[in-house]
Amino acid sequence: MSVATHLGLADPNSEVLTLAGQRWSRWQMSHEELLVVDELADLPAWLQAADWDEADRVLLALAQLSAPDGGDDVAATAALAWVLLPGASLLAFRLGRLSRRIDEILAAQLWVEARTFPWQRGHKVAANILMNTRKGVMRDLGIGALGDRTIPFPPSAQVWTEAAYGVLPAGPTAEEELLDILELAMSAGALSDDDGELLLGLAHAADLASPARSGRGHAGLMAPAASETLAADRGVSARTIRRRAARSVSVLRTVCGAHQRVSA
Structure with missing residues (x-):
């Protein structure tokens, strides 16, 4: 089951989302920030295209x-x-490697964070809710607040032998770095869920194909072998895959650039 299914939100016509849609116009009367769209159903697309500050004001109203x-x-x-x-x-x-029940645990924590967000002094609503959701999940799993890459190792794990001999742990893997970037872009609404999945699938196909990589390019994402593999799985042309991937990579560059400027 997915996070959406556990929350009862997998179907846009579910009872609770239907109720939210019916109340949308009433909410707009007390929160003019919500006047950006006429219907709740149009909000995800608007958030994806909106300026970060404008999107944050809408989420804060909710x-x-x-x-x-x-x-x-x-x-x-x-x-x-x-x-x-x-x-x-x-x-x-x-976080899927941490528990077979991760979707259920994360769904419960997401609901709590969405319900209790400190709106009086809140900002960066999406980023903070997702960050607090991650922290809550880690806490529930008994892993602590050392970061989402921290996992419990049994006493026999090789990592302890390496630590005893002063072997420094490796930095984040390419997969972890890609997931970090995708999470940033998707939480900000700059990239859709489907586009994120497409890039992950393309990265996996590129890794299996081991294409030659040179220059600043796209790290093999645009290699014919990778795009053709994914195109066959999705029932579209390889050209369509490469076009969508190129557009998504451009979005990621913009998001990362903006994030670095804010963090500087």
Whole structure:
């Protein structure tokens, strides 16, 4: 089961999302930030194209409507969790090695964070909710707050032998770095869930094909062998795969550049 299924949000016509859609116009009357779209169903697409600050104001309005000390409306909680599902799904993928129940655990934590976000002093709603969701999942699994790459090792694990001889742990893998970038872009609404999955699939196919890589290019993502493999799986042309991948890579460059400027 997916995070969306555990939350009852896999179907846009589910009872709770239908209720949220019905209340959308009423919410707009008290929160003009929500006037950006006429229907709740149009919000995910708007968030994907919106400026970060504008998107954050919309999410903050939903957080206020959701919170017990705000609107205390669980339909708003569902709406907020729903638009954050792409980032939550990617987070579940990253943490999947930690528990077979990761989707269930993460769904429960996401609901709690969407329901209790401190809207009075809140900002960067998507990033903070997803970050706090990750921390809560790690805490529930008894792993602590050392970061999402920390996993418990049994006493016999090779890592202890390496540590005893002063072998330094390797840095993040290419897969982990890609997942970090995708999580950043998807949580900000800059990249869709499907585009993220396409890039992951293409990266996997490129790794299996081991294409020659040179220059600054696309690290083998545009290699014919990789795009043709993914195209066959998806039932589209390799050219379509490469076009979508190139557009997504361009988005990732923009997101990473903006993130580095903010972090500097």
